[in-house]
């Protein structure tokens with residue numbers, strides 16, 4: 001049942017109950033009023049009859065005109081009370097009729113008495129008649145008094161009955177009204193409070209993002225309708241959210257593709273420039289190297305300036321090689337190479353400063369399938385970065401580990417570490433924190449390692465050091481020669 005209907009029932013019951021109480025009070029007052037009027041009129045009749053009885057006695061004693069006229073006056077007022085009295089009860093009406101008849105009779109009897117007293121000499125028979133008339137008058141008056149007393153009593157009883165009946169009706173009405181309204185109110189509270197709490201909890205869950213939660217109840221009232229409408233709304237919201245998520249995914253995918261496209265374009269442009277610069281620098285470098293060699297021969301000794309020229313040539317050579325490696329997409333060579341020998345060759349290519357201790361823990365028996373020249377460049381770049389990160393000296397530990405189908409080669413230094421803000425950029429081409437750096441070392445490392453189906457990861461702590469870990473597949477197939 002709807003809450004509105006329940007509230008309407010409550011209102012109807014309240015109005016009906018109040019109406020019953022009001023009508024009961026109205027009719028009770030009316031009946032009590034009537035009973036009181038009857039009582040008062042009957043009481044007047046009793047009083048007047050008593051007085052008439054006294055006046056009769058007075059007249060019979062003295063036969064005075066004053067008492068006679070008093071009697072008639074009193075009788076007139078008594079007659080008025082008798083005729084004015086209205087009675088609905090049939091039994092009481094017959095009592096009243098009797099009183100009215102007696103009233104008529106006493107007037108006749110008194111008139112006869114008055115006539116008999118007005119005669120001079122009374123015969124014996126007339127005196128006897130007077131006695132009879134006096135007795136009749138007294139009996140009739142007595143009869144009237146008891147009749148009127150009966151009417152008084154009946155009026156009192158009726159008043160009492162009316163009061164009791166109206167009390168009963170009002171009490172019953174109040175009990176019925178309280179019971180019905182109370183029960184209905186409890187039902188209303190139950191049908192509002194409990195579902196509202198449930199709805200509130202459900203809405204909170206949905207607000208927290210659980211769009212699968214249902215709050216709908218089968219109840220047919222307004223809250224039931226509201227909860228079902230809420231479920232429909234959540235369902236539409238779910239559809240909208242799902243399509244929005246799809247759209248977001250699509251947008252993200254497109255953005256990634258665009259980024260890759262832009263990066264590819266950028267790499268192509270960088271590659272072109274790198275090839276040009278690399279070629280242009282290679283020949284002058286070769287000439288400088290040749291000139292240094294001749295100078296050394298001519299001087300017959302190696303000076304510190306010559307050493308500096310050679311180290312600069314080596315640095316410039318490294319940069320040119322990096323530029324060319326980055327720009328060229330060479331065809332992939334994968335031959336079996338011993339990892340330990342490869343690392344030794346790479347280390348020989350570098351002049352590791354005296355303050356840097358190199359700890360080589362590379363396993364002797366490990367082989368990988370790679371292009372030895374390219375992989376050497378990978379190792380050289382990582383080791384060079386480590387050495388450059390330890391200007392005040394430190395330890396470089398090289399280790400290998402076999403992990404399933406892969407070999408892990410780790411390069412751990414005790415250098416400066418990588419700042420948090422730079423961490424995500426170190427593999428970007430041309431990102432460098434060095435004044436003389438090109439920022440091509442790590443991008444080449446990553447490119448080569450990934451070409452051999454490998455991965456590179458890095459862990460670093462500022463002030464404590466950095467560890468680069470290269471993961472390469474053990475098998476030839478993964479190495480890529482067959483592809």
Ligand SMILES: Nc1ncnc2c1ncn2[C@@H]1O[C@H](COP(=O)(O)OP(=O)(O)OP(=O)(O)O)[C@@H](O)[C@H]1O
Nearest residue numbers: 385386389417426432433437438439440441442466
């Ligand atoms: N072992 C390391 N310790 C601290 N920082 C490092 C280390 N390796 C790389 N980096 C940081 O990553 C940056 C990029 O290195 P990357 O080798 O690509 O370029 P580079 O060394 O600056 O220049 P290039 O290698 O071209 O001469 C470096 O500039 C440096 O800031």
Ligand SMILES: [Mg+2]
Nearest residue numbers: 381385441442
């Ligand atoms: Mg470098």
